Amino acid sequence: MSGILVVAEHRQGVLRPVSLELVSAVQDVRGALGDKVTVAVIGAGARAHQQTLSMAGVDELVFIDTPDAEFDPEVTEAALAALAAEIRPSLVVVPHSVDSMGYAASLAIRNGYGFATDVFGVAADGAAVVATRGGYGQKVNVELEFPGASTVLLALRGGTWKPPVDAASPAARDFAFSAPASRSKNVEFISPPATNDVDMTAKEFILSVGRGVGEEDNIERFRELADTVGAALGCSRPVADSGWLPKSRQIGQSGKTAAQCKLYMAMGISGAIQHLAGMKHVETIIAVNTDPNASIFSVAKYGVIGDMFEIADELEKHFA
Amino acid sequence: MKILVPVKRIAALEEDFEIRDDGRDVDGDFINWDLNEWDDYSLETAMQIKEAAGGEPEVVVVTVGPDDAEEVLRKCLAKGADRAIRVWDDALEGADQLAIARVLAGVAKTEAPDLILAGVQSSDHSHGCTGIALSALLDMPHAAVVAAMTYSAGDAKVRVQRELEGGMLHAVDVSTPAVLTIQLGINTPRYASLRGIKQAAARPIEELSAADLGADFASASRVRRMYVPEKSRAQMIEGSPAEQAARIAEIIREATGA
Ligand SMILES: Cc1cc2nc3c(=O)[nH]c(=O)nc-3n(C[C@H](O)[C@H](O)[C@H](O)COP(=O)(O)OP(=O)(O)OC[C@H]3O[C@@H](n4cnc5c(N)ncnc54)[C@H](O)[C@@H]3O)c2cc1C
Numbered sequence: 041m042s043g044i045l046v047v048a049e050h051r052q053g054v055l056r057p058v059s060l061e062l063v064s065a066v067q068d069v070r071g072a073l074g075d076k077v078t079v080a081v082i083g084a085g086a087r088a089h090q091q092t093l094s095m096a097g098v099d100e101l102v103f104i105d106t107p108d109a110e111f112d113p114e115v116t117e118a119a120l121a122a123l124a125a126e127i128r129p130s131l132v133v134v135p136h137s138v139d140s141m142g143y144a145a146s147l148a149i150r151n152g153y154g155f156a157t158d159v160f161g162v163a164a165d166g167a168a169v170v171a172t173r174g175g176y177g178q179k180v181n182v183e184l185e186f187p188g189a190s191t192v193l194l195a196l197r198g199g200t201w202k203p204p205v206d207a208a209s210p211a212a213r214d215f216a217f218s219a220p221a222s223r224s225k226n227v228e229f230i231s232p233p234a235t236n237d238v239d240m241t242a243k244e245f246i247l248s249v250g251r252g253v254g255e256e257d258n259i260e261r262f263r264e265l266a267d268t269v270g271a272a273l274g275c276s277r278p279v280a281d282s283g284w285l286p287k288s289r290q291i292g293q294s295g296k297t298a299a300q301c302k303l304y305m306a307m308g309i310s311g312a313i314q315h316l317a318g319m320k321h322v323e324t325i326i327a328v329n330t331d332p333n334a335s336i337f338s339v340a341k342y343g344v345i346g347d348m349f350e351i352a353d354e355l356e357k358h359f360a
Numbered sequence: 361m362k363i364l365v366p367v368k369r370i371a372a373l374e375e376d377f378e379i380r381d382d383g384r385d386v387d388g389d390f391i392n393w394d395l396n397e398w399d400d401y402s403l404e405t406a407m408q409i410k411e412a413a414g415g416e417p418e419v420v421v422v423t424v425g426p427d428d429a430e431e432v433l434r435k436c437l438a439k440g441a442d443r444a445i446r447v448w449d450d451a452l453e454g455a456d457q458l459a460i461a462r463v464l465a466g467v468a469k470t471e472a473p474d475l476i477l478a479g480v481q482s483s484d485h486s487h488g489c490t491g492i493a494l495s496a497l498l499d500m501p502h503a504a505v506v507a508a509m510t511y512s513a514g515d516a517k518v519r520v521q522r523e524l525e526g527g528m529l530h531a532v533d534v535s536t537p538a539v540l541t542i543q544l545g546i547n548t549p550r551y552a553s554l555r556g557i558k559q560a561a562a563r564p565i566e567e568l569s570a571a572d573l574g575a576d577f578a579s580a581s582r583v584r585r586m587y588v589p590e591k592s593r594a595q596m597i598e599g600s601p602a603e604q605a606a607r608i609a610e611i612i613r614e615a616t617g618a
């Protein structure tokens with residue numbers, strides 16, 4: 041038993057906030073799984089994040105310099121394998137993110153780690169790691185164990201733990217490894233095209249439709265409903281992918297965050313974690329769904345089990 | 361040239377379902393099966409590369425699953441895949457995604473594809489890791505969550521755009537052979553024609569047992585317990601649609617001060 045390794049994530053010079061959430065995630069199992077919490081930052085100029093990461097709960101910061109400042113899956117994997125070989129952690133946590141989807145499974149299978157992704161609960165049973173994630177479209181919880189693994193790698197869901205608030209002065213060091221010649225080359229970042237459509241991040245009342253809307257012809261009806269009740273019309277990803285509404289209306293991980301929203305009405309949206317990433321913080325969420333087990337009901341304040349079309353017809357009458 | 365497309369039969373729960381007596385999975389009687397949504401997009405990507413190259417590249421779909429998983433392969437054949445392979449062994453019951461990746465690697469080693477196009481994740485359990493685990497076993501370069509790509513059959517590299525959080529894209533050149541995991545929305549998947557469906561029904565499906573592949577299929581995790589989480593925090597609005605709508609109208613007025 042020799043500690044816990046937390047992998048920080050950054051992009052374009054900015055530390056991704058989930059990095060600090062991971063520090064909080066491991067505090068409950070420290071002791072059971074290892075006393076020392078080491079946070080690793082990988083990339084050229086990694087030291088720039090020292091101050092942001094100097095928080096309570098971190099014992100040691102390790103900076104791993106690489107040829108590129110930005111993410112490369114093969115270099116990241118090699119850096120972490122080398123560091124893990126030195127500190128032999130019983131638990132390694134990374135954010136469940138687009139970057140980690142590019143290296144975590146590879147790191148785990150090459151090194152014989154126990155492994156699970158999109159984990160939202162971390163516990164210890166004796167000295168063994170127990171992880172909780174969702175299953176079957178988040179309708180059940182699944183508790184996983186990792187028999188025989190001396191190291192377990194978990195990709196943790198963002199927005200689950202609160203970052204630490206107190207600053208601290210953890211030890212800091214550099215770690216050198218021999219970076220492999222990567223077989224991929226970073227070219228550029230491309231921002232989503234600017235549009236003159238509405239800015240969903242600024243809207244206080246959003247009515248979003250999901251795949252339950254059925255077909256493109258039905259969109260108009262909900263546009264009218266949104267107008268009538270005074271909401272901006274948003275959507276889940278399949279609606280945008282189908283081109284029924286512009287991408288600028290998509291709420292969620294790869295779309296917009298409903299940052300200023302106070303009232304969010306989700307109609308015909310199942311509540312996939314990537315959709316929730318953009319709206320679960322909203323104070324008042326009303327969900328309308330025909331499926332009583334839809335996971336959207338787990339974040340909604342008010343739920344209606346019913347047909348979005350019927351509800352739309354009835355609701356309109358109140359705002360005529 | 362050859363493109364390998366691993367596909368998965370995903371499980372959707374019926375409205376009412378029960379957990380199995382051993383507490384480790386849902387009782388199979390309450391499950392409906394379908395082709396994973398992401399795999400529609402990876403197959404379409406493969407088909408477009410094939411068609412752009414005049415049809416020469418071979419598109420091979422592979423799934424790991426029992427007899428009735430064949431259905432998803434027929435769906436892919438109906439959309440134009442050239443060959444379909446199904447691998448199974450009863451010992452794979454309860455295997456995790458890394459074990460599945462090991463089986464797929466066995467197939468990939470025999471097939472020696474130039475490109476492997478997997479889905480980002482599956483819509484039932486959303487692990488998002490099988491494709492990238494496979495890349496490790498084959499020691500192939502890889503990129504995950506590819507929302508756009510530029511590639512012609514035979515190219516030494518593929519220009520991909522990884523779709524990052526917030527909708528930002530990251531353009532990366534990946535040398536081939538490579539494993540890519542394909543994101544929703546990268547294209548518009550075709551529907552199978554009636555003729556395609558008819559023909560697919562008569563096409564052979566190559567069957568392998570995991571033992572034929574001679575690998576070890578160790579899992580990296582085991583389900584300890586599956587359970588329905590505590591009831592949601594949503595306050596349910598009961599009544600007729602008219603009554604429900606009346607209550608929603610009230611909530612809207614309260615929240616917006618209108
Ligand atoms: C890397 C990544 C990023 C992603 N980013 C996003 C993102 O930014 N935003 C996003 O939304 N998704 C995103 N997704 C996709 C996400 O995983 C889901 O596929 C998607 O959110 C599902 O959309 P949905 O809820 O509309 O559709 P479904 O999951 O198909 O749900 C439709 C729902 O409608 C209900 N329904 C059907 N008919 C009716 C009716 N008549 N009345 C009422 N209810 C009805 C059904 O019961 C069901 O619950 C991302 C995925 C990945 C892997």
